[in-house]
Amino acid sequence: MFDVAIIGAGVIGCSIARELSKYNLNVALIEKENDVGNVTTKANSAIIHAGYDAKPGTLKGKLNAKGNLMFDELCRELEVPFKRVGSLVLAFDDDEMKTLGKLYEQGIQNGVPELYILSKEKVLEMDPNISDNIKGALYAKTGGIIGPWEFTIALAENAVENGVNIFLSNEVVDIEKKDFGYRIITNKDTYDTKYVVNCAGLYADKINNMVSNNKMEIIPRRGQYYLLDKTVGNLVKYVIFQCPSKLGKGVLVTPTVHGNLLIGPDAEDLIDKTALNTTSEGLNFIVEVARRSVKTLPLNMAITNFAGLRARTERDDFIIEEAVDAKGFINVAGIESPGLSSAPAISLYVIDILKNIAKKIEKKENFNPYRRAIPKFIELSEDEKNELVKKDKRFGKIICRCESITEGEIVSAIHRNVGARTVDAVKRRVRAGMGRCQGGFCSPRVIEILARELGVEMTEIEKDHEGSYILTGPTKSEVQ
Amino acid sequence: MKYDLVVVGGGPAGLAAAIEARKNGVERIVLIERDRELGGILQQCIHNGFGLHVFGEQLTGPEYAERFINELNNLKIEYLTNTMVLEINDKKEVYILNQELGFRRIEAKAIILSMGCRERTRGAIGIPGFRPAGIFTAGTAQRFINIEGYMVGKKVVILGSGDIGLIMARRLTLEGAKVLAVVELMPYSTGLTRNIVQCLHDYNIPLFFEHTVIDIKGKNRVEGVTIAKVDNNRVPIRGTEVFYECDTLLLSVGLIPENELSRNAGIEIDARTSGPFVNESMETSIEGIFACGNVVHVHDLVDFVTQEAQRAGRGAARYIKGEAIDNGVVIRTVNGNGIRYIVPQKLRLENLNDEINLFMRVDNIYNNCRLDVKLDGKIIKSFKKRKVTPGEMETVKLKKSDLSTYNDCSLSIEVVKE
Numbered sequence: 001m002f003d004v005a006i007i008g009a010g011v012i013g014c015s016i017a018r019e020l021s022k023y024n025l026n027v028a029l030i031e032k033e034n035d036v037g038n039v040t041t042k043a044n045s046a047i048i049h050a051g052y053d054a055k056p057g058t059l060k061g062k063l064n065a066k067g068n069l070m071f072d073e074l075c076r077e078l079e080v081p082f083k084r085v086g087s088l089v090l091a092f093d094d095d096e097m098k099t100l101g102k103l104y105e106q107g108i109q110n111g112v113p114e115l116y117i118l119s120k121e122k123v124l125e126m127d128p129n130i131s132d133n134i135k136g137a138l139y140a141k142t143g144g145i146i147g148p149w150e151f152t153i154a155l156a157e158n159a160v161e162n163g164v165n166i167f168l169s170n171e172v173v174d175i176e177k178k179d180f181g182y183r184i185i186t187n188k189d190t191y192d193t194k195y196v197v198n199c200a201g202l203y204a205d206k207i208n209n210m211v212s213n214n215k216m217e218i219i220p221r222r223g224q225y226y227l228l229d230k231t232v233g234n235l236v237k238y239v240i241f242q243c244p245s246k247l248g249k250g251v252l253v254t255p256t257v258h259g260n261l262l263i264g265p266d267a268e269d270l271i272d273k274t275a276l277n278t279t280s281e282g283l284n285f286i287v288e289v290a291r292r293s294v295k296t297l298p299l300n301m302a303i304t305n306f307a308g309l310r311a312r313t314e315r316d317d318f319i320i321e322e323a324v325d326a327k328g329f330i331n332v333a334g335i336e337s338p339g340l341s342s343a344p345a346i347s348l349y350v351i352d353i354l355k356n357i358a359k360k361i362e363k364k365e366n367f368n369p370y371r372r373a374i375p376k377f378i379e380l381s382e383d384e385k386n387e388l389v390k391k392d393k394r395f396g397k398i399i400c401r402c403e404s405i406t407e408g409e410i411v412s413a414i415h416r417n418v419g420a421r422t423v424d425a426v427k428r429r430v431r432a433g434m435g436r437c438q439g440g441f442c443s444p445r446v447i448e449i450l451a452r453e454l455g456v457e458m459t460e461i462e463k464d465h466e467g468s469y470i471l472t473g474p475t476k477s478e479v480q
Numbered sequence: 481m482k483y484d485l486v487v488v489g490g491g492p493a494g495l496a497a498a499i500e501a502r503k504n505g506v507e508r509i510v511l512i513e514r515d516r517e518l519g520g521i522l523q524q525c526i527h528n529g530f531g532l533h534v535f536g537e538q539l540t541g542p543e544y545a546e547r548f549i550n551e552l553n554n555l556k557i558e559y560l561t562n563t564m565v566l567e568i569n570d571k572k573e574v575y576i577l578n579q580e581l582g583f584r585r586i587e588a589k590a591i592i593l594s595m596g597c598r599e600r601t602r603g604a605i606g607i608p609g610f611r612p613a614g615i616f617t618a619g620t621a622q623r624f625i626n627i628e629g630y631m632v633g634k635k636v637v638i639l640g641s642g643d644i645g646l647i648m649a650r651r652l653t654l655e656g657a658k659v660l661a662v663v664e665l666m667p668y669s670t671g672l673t674r675n676i677v678q679c680l681h682d683y684n685i686p687l688f689f690e691h692t693v694i695d696i697k698g699k700n701r702v703e704g705v706t707i708a709k710v711d712n713n714r715v716p717i718r719g720t721e722v723f724y725e726c727d728t729l730l731l732s733v734g735l736i737p738e739n740e741l742s743r744n745a746g747i748e749i750d751a752r753t754s755g756p757f758v759n760e761s762m763e764t765s766i767e768g769i770f771a772c773g774n775v776v777h778v779h780d781l782v783d784f785v786t787q788e789a790q791r792a793g794r795g796a797a798r799y800i801k802g803e804a805i806d807n808g809v810v811i812r813t814v815n816g817n818g819i820r821y822i823v824p825q826k827l828r829l830e831n832l833n834d835e836i837n838l839f840m841r842v843d844n845i846y847n848n849c850r851l852d853v854k855l856d857g858k859i860i861k862s863f864k865k866r867k868v869t870p871g872e873m874e875t876v877k878l879k880k881s882d883l884s885t886y887n888d889c890s891l892s893i894e895v896v897k898e
Contacts, residue, residue, distance in 0.1 A: 227603070231743075274699055278608040280716075304603030306611060378566070385583040396579035398514065398564040402740075438601040440617045444628055458630060463613035467700035470613045471630040472727070475655055 002028040002165075004354065005184055005193035007172055007207050009036040011148060011343050012335050013199035014155035019347040020354075021162035022367045028191050029156070029164055030184065032171035032203075034466055035425045036418060037152030040201045041340070042428065043225070043276070043308025045265065046148050046256055047239055049338040050087060050140030052107030052115060053249055059318040059349075064338040065112045067345035068142055074344055078154035079373035080147060081257035087143025087239035088123060090134045090293055096243045100138040103244075107140065114141035127237045129294050143239050147257050148340055149428040150373075153418060158371040160417045162364070167191070169466065172200075175210040181328055182211070195328040195357065197350060202273045202311045204333035212323040216333060220273045220309040223265025224282040229301040229436050233259040240293045249337065251289040253297075258431065263290045263297070265308065278307045303436050310336035318342070320349055328357055374412045374430055378404040399449070400442040402435020410446060414453045421454065423447060424464040447471070484800050486574045486588040487511040488565045488741065491520020492782050493594035493773025493789040495548035500793025501592070502555045506800055510586070511552070511559040512576060518552070518559065519545030520596055521619065522782065524626045527647055529674070533783035544782060568593075568745045570766050590768045590796045593742055593756070594789065597735040597774040599644075605733055607639075609696030612703075618644040618732040622651070631655060633728025637705050638662045639693045641669040641676070641871075643780060645732020650679035652730075659683075660724050663691045663707050665714055668845045670734070670871045672780055692716060693729065702727050735778045742771065752821040753777040759826040760836055761795025761804065762788065770796050777823050777839065780873050784839065788823075798831070805830040809887055816854070816894025818842050820870070827891070832880045839875055842868045842895055850896045851876060856889045868895065 004020055006013045009031035017029045033039065051065030075082035091097045100117055107115045116139045123130055123137045130137075160166055170186035181194035200207045205218040228235075239254040254262050264286045283305055291297050313319060313334035323329045330353055332346065339346075355361055377385065377395050388408070389396040395408035413420045413429035420426045423433065423446050432446055433439030439446070447470060451458045462468045485506050487498045490513030498511045517523060522530070525541030532538060535547070552559065563578035574586040599617040614633060616624070621632045622644060634657050638645045641664040649659045662680060667689050669676055680687050688707070694716050695706040709720035737755040739747075747756045748765035755776035756764040762772045772792035773785045798804045809829035813822040822840045846868050853861040853876060860882050868874055876893060883891070 226606075276699070277610040277696075280608045280694065283606065283608055302603055302606055303601065305606060305608065382583055385577070389577075389579065389582040393579040396577055396582060397562060398566075398577060401514070401564070404564075404566065436601075436604075437598045438603055440599050440601060440620045443620060444623050448628070458628070465700050468613040469701060470632070471624065472633055473631050475625055475629050475631055477631065477656075 001180065002026045002191060002193040004028070004195045004197060005030060005182070005191055006197045006199055007184070008199035008201055008204070009033075009156060009166065009168070010039060010041040010199060010201050011037055011152045011155070011340055012201075012332055012346060014152045014159060015343040015347040016197055016199060016332070016350050017159040017164045018155045018162070019351050021159045021164045022364055024362045024364050027164045028193060029159065029166045030170050030172060030186065030191060031166070031168050034169045034421055035428070036156040036168070037149045037428075038465070040309060040311060041152050042149050043306050044148060044223070044337070044340060045252060045254065045262065046146055047087070047252070047254065047341070048082070048144035048146050049341040050107065050115070050143045051110045051112045051338070051341070052103045052138070052140060053244060053338065054106070054110065056106060056109035059320060060338060060342065061106070061110045063318065063342035063345040063349060065110045067342040068144070070344035071144060071146065075146070075151070077369045078151070078158055078371045080151045080154045082144060082146045083257055084142060084144040085238055085255065087140045087241060088127070088130070089138040089241045089243060090130065091136050091243055092134055092292065094135065097135050099243045100136065103138050112140065112142065115139070129236055129296070130240065131293055131295055133292070145239060145254060145257050146340070153429060154371050154373070156418045157416055158369070161371065162367055166418060172207060175207070177211060177326065195330065195354060197330045197332060199332045201335070202309055204311060204331060208323065208331055208333065211326045211329050213325055214323060216313065216319070216331070218273070218333065219312040220270045220275065221312045221336065222268045222270050222275060222282070222307050222309050224278045224286055224307045225262060225264030225305060226283065226286065226299070226302050227304045227306070228261040228263070228298065229303050230259045232298045232301045233261050235261050235298065236294060242289070242293060251286050253290050253293050258434070263287065269312070273309065276307050276309060278305045282307070304438060312336050318346070320346060320353070322353060322357065330354065374409050377406045377409060399445045400432035400435065402437050403431045405430050405432040407449060410449050411453055414450060420450070422462045422464055422468070423450065423470070426450065481584060481586040482508070483510045483586060484508045484589045485592065485796055486586055487592045487594060488568070488574070489513065489520065489594035489596060489775070490515070490518040490559060490561070491594060491596050491773065492522055492545065492548065492785045493596070493775070494520070494592065495545070495552055496786045496789035497592045497594055497772055497793040497796070498557050499548060499551050499555060500790040501797045502557055504794050504797030506797045509557050511557060512563050512565055512574070513559060513561045514564045516562055518549050518561065524623050525647070526626050527651070530782050533781065534786050565741060568741050568769070570746055572768055589800050590770065592792050592796055593764070593769065593771040593775050594773045595738040595741060595775045597737045597778055599731070600734040600736060602731060607693055607696060610699055612696070612698040612701050614698065614702030614728045615696065616728065616730055618642065618648045618730050621648055621730055625651060625655060631657065633657060633726070635660060635726040636728040636730055637693070637707070637724050637726045638730040638732060640664060640732035640734070641671050641687060642732035642734060643671040643675050645730060646671045646675040646679040648730055648732070649685050650683060653683050653685070659685050660726055661685070661707070662687045663693060664689050665692045665710060666690070668869060668871065672872060673869070694721065696729065702729055705729050735774065737775045737778065739775060742775070745769070750821065750825060752815070753823060757826065758824045759828055760824050760831055761798065762792035762824065763795055763799070768799055777821065780871065784873060784875070787837065788839065811855070811883060811888070812890045813838065814890045814892040816852070816892040818844065818846060818895025819893050822893060827883070829880070829883060835877055835879045837875050837877050838893070839873055840893060841873055842870055845869045846895050846897060848898045850898060852894050852896050853878065854892045854894070855883065
């Protein structure tokens, strides 16, 4: 019997799991995917917003700025890449300058520190690659960039380290109300729990509707992105937004924590929750809009494009509350942007709700807040490199050329407590295959290492989601 | 560690360069290869057709490589496999990593860069759609099939008519897969004509010019691709879409010289070739650092890679022995009409032996034309061609005596329709 079962191991589920692991609770983290952070969390702008966008008084307004300020300590404890590079919202005319004023006011009310409205001259002095056509900009010093999946993996690893039980590839098919709480039935197993936290992202409606008559609907809102090569990662120094519109915070141009350049997203409401495809219309649109922000856009340096889905509800705010007709069932739904930025604050908010319901939950004495990242071999000093190779020869072998990733790092990614099982899971942990050749050289090697370390056949290794098989069989098997 | 010459990359270019340098008297040479064996991409090219120019016979890739590897061994040239070069710099220091030595610095008198090239990816050409498994570059698929021994799919569409794509169309067919179509954006093939005939025509595989892939279906594994005809601006034409049900998409959409090490060392790169600017000795903008093979420009025949690498090996030997002449007449090569690039970009006349081969690519198909070679605007040589195409590299051989009466000047080559 679990005390708390969290459904969904995205950044929100993993944040809550890690927060709950500070208490003497038996926690289950249940995920339908074969990896954590594998849906909404893995495809977004990777931005930690300052917190001026949301209307004061909303949950978004309350939790974004608060969450933002928690990232320094969190990322230090968890060894996650995070940079407070600052963000700029560009205004191109007088109307948009007024919008900046409103954003500034909102920011102050939401408790965002260090906000400034800057003149065109000042902005261009700070970043000469920004378009000459601007009138001014809102500068938020606390805006940041992060590795969203590294953050989520780190949270999950640290939660598991502190006793959380993680169950991947478990799709919840039904939830039964019981005297003791809830019985969660997945395609693999059954989990009894006193309380449920529903962080199922795009499918939070489905999970809610299994237990509550207060029906919910999640609307998938797609955003498309271009990722550019590291050679142009320093095109801009800040996260560059344009003035927000009805459909969100607009197309941004930003460096990533790994040194690439990211452009996107657009916003398109869909019905299909699996429509993670890009379209030429969407990609053309983001390029067209992004060209307004910067003087040049070196699109010939694109290395990939991708799409993400935000989990929207009609309420236009986060839904973080106990279901009225289901005691001990807490919905954490509609966590669209700024969900990643708010994640740490959301988890505290959820713990407070749980404390209210459960009355007494005790802090653990031996909680370990630290999680060591996989060493990034290429960033070590000469002596450290040699020491590591001496200790473990696998660090002397580069597998991914573009990102200079060693076999040691890949093996380590596989054998962690929330270890990689797929080629993309390796990629998200150590960046093998994330570079300009997109795995052209290293994918055969990564598959070989995965198969060897997991003790399975190469043909069993998948690219990403279940069913994404890569090899169809040994050669000569098809020849008649 | 100290060496006279460090050769980065043990493919056909590196092998020939190291051998030639040794034959020209260079003592301490080390060749560094990141893969587990020498030979580079040749090792996965198990088809034949290699060596017609160099050996006058048709060899497979591994056979062609073996001849050079044997010679390397006979000449007792040192090499390191499973060794990655992480950095080189203008002081001619080479930083390497392997499991035995760890992270090491090598001081060299000269360096030859022969890192080859890599394939353009789906991301580089921006195909929209889902991102399932089953999308491979042709070379990656070739490695899976020919080296690892695994099939990558059963029903295949190939985008791009580059040579590796064409070769893989045949290879997949022979392995029992069904290749539904080869789709080429341009109105002409970017591969060799002989490969079109031997790999597509002989197996009744259709080739569609002026077509491209505009959508990929399949959330986990490729379930199909949509192809469409493009207009003169390479924009897909509405209403021409055709859906192909398949489990695999192979990309053969071009190769890019692998110059990350060169760039980081500060070597000047020619935007047209994506490789370093080089002179007649294949020396880059940094004195004593030479380059050859696909790292300089993408070749379609390994034989030409070998010839170019030998030139680099001789150049490096001359440099190490202090025999290179860096003053005197300098001729710069300039693209005339119809020429996309010429390698080398610079000729120092004093360093030429009897003759020099200029490698170039044209920008379109021209039938019955001439290649006019002009020195400061005056035609000095003219070569008749029945057909030139972007898919086949052209070479022009010039004698030192053709050039020797001129002072510093430019040499242009242009395509003239007859």
